[in-house]
Amino acid sequence: MNGRHPPKSDENPIVREDLRTGLTAEAIKNDILENLVYVQARIPKIATRNDWYMALAYTVRDRLLERWGMAIESLQQSSRAVCYLSAEFLPGPHLGNAILNLGMYEQTKEATARLGLDLDALISHEGEPGLGNGELGRLAACFLDSLATLEIPTIGYGIRYEFGIFDQEIHDGWQREVTDKWLAFGNPWEIVRPEIAYYVPLGGYTETYYDRLGRFRVRWVPERVVKGIAHDTPIPGYHVENVALLRLWKSEACESFDFQAFNEGDYYGAVEDKVASETISKVLYPNDEPIPGKELRLSQQFFFVSCSLQDMIRVHRLGGGVPATFDRRYAVQLNDTHPAIAVAELMRLLVDKQRIDWERAWEITRNTFSYTNHTLLPEALEKWPLPLFRKVLPRHLEIIFEINRRFLEDVRLTYPGDSERLRRLSLIEEADDRYVRMANLAAVGSHAINGVAALHTDLLKETVMRDFYELYPERFLNVTNGVSPRRWMLLCNPGMSGLITDAVGENWVCNSQDSIAGLESFADDGAFREAWRKVKQGNKMELARHISERTGIVVNPESLFDIQVKRIHEYKRQHLNALHIISLYIRLKRTPSLDVPPRTVIFGGKAAPGYARAKLIIKFINSIADVVNIDPDVADRLKVVFFPDFNVKNGQLIYPAADLSEQISTAGKEASGTGNMKFSLNGALTIGTLDGANVEIREAVGPENFLVFGLTAREVTDLKMRGYRPWESYEQNEELREIIDLVRSGFFSRGDRDLFEPLVNELLSRDEYCLLADYPSYLEAQEKAGKAYLVQGQWLRMSILNVARMGGFSSDRSIREYLDHIWKVDSLKASGSRGNGRP
């Protein structure tokens, strides 16, 4: 247990300072009461569950803030800090995680019990900040957890969206989007810092002038200026004193009121600017694909990047630093291209504001930044139409032109006469319309560029960034993603974690790879297997309870829980999974004696509101469920569930209950995946393609403990080159034909033959994501999974081996790689060698 405050025995009287820092049950209890009355303004007699939750949250926060003070100090003392710039963070509910990381669960349980409260109920009362779309934002949150735990001075910078990702409801099988109101009851975890605020200019034009020394200069005359205000959330490390700082920016008008307009009687005109300014941090774009040409999105990106860089400069100054040593002070990671404008903004701040000469500023900039690419989907490479870019950021466009001019000059020297290459490398796309290419900007402005899984990095070097790889091979490296074993094992699966700790000791929580491998020797231990089975069974019963509560569907917890949760997207192929369900349904009806285990197929995930085909896939799944779930012929043998509103909180319930994890994207499309890791770390077997991190997971757990199927990335490319004719699969595969004909007949749509036509049509005519090509091998792998599940002992063995061999997928390992190969930042632990800052 951590704490410079050893728990005092409960008989000791509570002294004042213990109230807010003490870790005895009595101190915690008293602080809860104090916070209930003096912060939440309630008396126990009429307090609601939310009041108690808030009081408890403040109590835990008190203990976090104490560490916070020290973290800020070390941040100022350390010579180099990590700044993680991300448009998305998905931290999930804070309370349970904070209690766990602070090592105060038992005492808090006792404290709440003394007040007649149920701790677990208070923990599950909490909602979550949905400030991200999916894995990209969740990865950022796991990284903060690991950075805090490894005691690295860290700031995560992002946007405090008032409305995060929408809540999903299902009505008549269709997705309905409901506004996320995560701030409705207040947010006990954040601290508003009105005094930490920056001005962010937008729009307008640039002009040249001579300064007092007679030098020729450029200045930006913006059309408007908004203010960004810091909102801080402490992110605790596990059993250490350190916390990471999550600093999110909220936009406000500079003057919340235009008094002149008001005095002239124009009340609406007076608040207009306020409204427009506040719009910037109002809402997260709910896309996990590109958002073309949205001015507000570009403003959001620039807004948070500018506030963050100004903040870094201020903090650096406070510590006595000068702008010329900025790069020794900070390693700044660009989480995809969403913050890539930072390259031009830092140049502007250094050159225009700090008066550093261009060459030196460029050196500082490149030493500072590194860039992570998260997708190869060609349509997902961010580019901004030039007119729009000029309208929002006229000065940055000039700076980008200048970066580009110098860059292309170098390229010309390296590849004389190769104008095609020049065209491809340019920061400006010159087609009929002109665009700013954000990935190219990030690549030239960074000293390191990484992909998020081995296959992804290879493909990155071969395809979308090939020219950059040839030009700067030394900048490229792979850092395979990872997930936090704290949230994704210890917190969400206490039963399994307890078994692991009993077996190998508690070191695995922070040092997964070496320690957890010790679990291997228990894979053949009958008693251990039985305990393992019981835990999984308990987790499945818990999920079954929630399924029945939220959908009314009663599922059999003894059945094989076959789960696919992730954003709904054609490349992720939830509809391939659906085709398998139909096949199983037909087979079971035709052959009641079929020797397969009962199965419950569970889906979860949101579709982008504007992505019609993804929304139709949700309807398709629910329509199949409607037919299958009431058919007495397959009762107890097959159930289909769409679990609404998949988010971090629901994920914590779902991953631990899975037997089989569906990771079935078209090879070459899923950059990494991290859900795949969460499932396997919770003892599920994977059925998956050789895509993203699946490849490495399979190598780690052993091919005999992984159900692989489908074309490889190369085979997909070859097939397309040769000319893929999906209708031939339909013609040649009798079962596939039967399934598709059944869908077309309106069997799952109450006779409506048109409803699913857009899906079927795409599959038969184009099948961009090669579902039909992979169908036969997918079915074979599914059959194998069913058979394997029937031999319970063997299945348990494989489940244990999966967990034992997955230690390398801890985000601690990812972060160590970033630290060693990219950031060159030292842990505060090694205080002797603290920060030798080697940019």
Ligand code: B1H
């Ligand atoms: C990933 C995104 C993404 N890649 C644009 N790209 C967005 C792109 O709102 N937008 O504009 C939002 C998100 N997200 C994911 O990153 C990959 O698909 C996963 O395979 C990967 O595991 C994850 C983290 O690296």
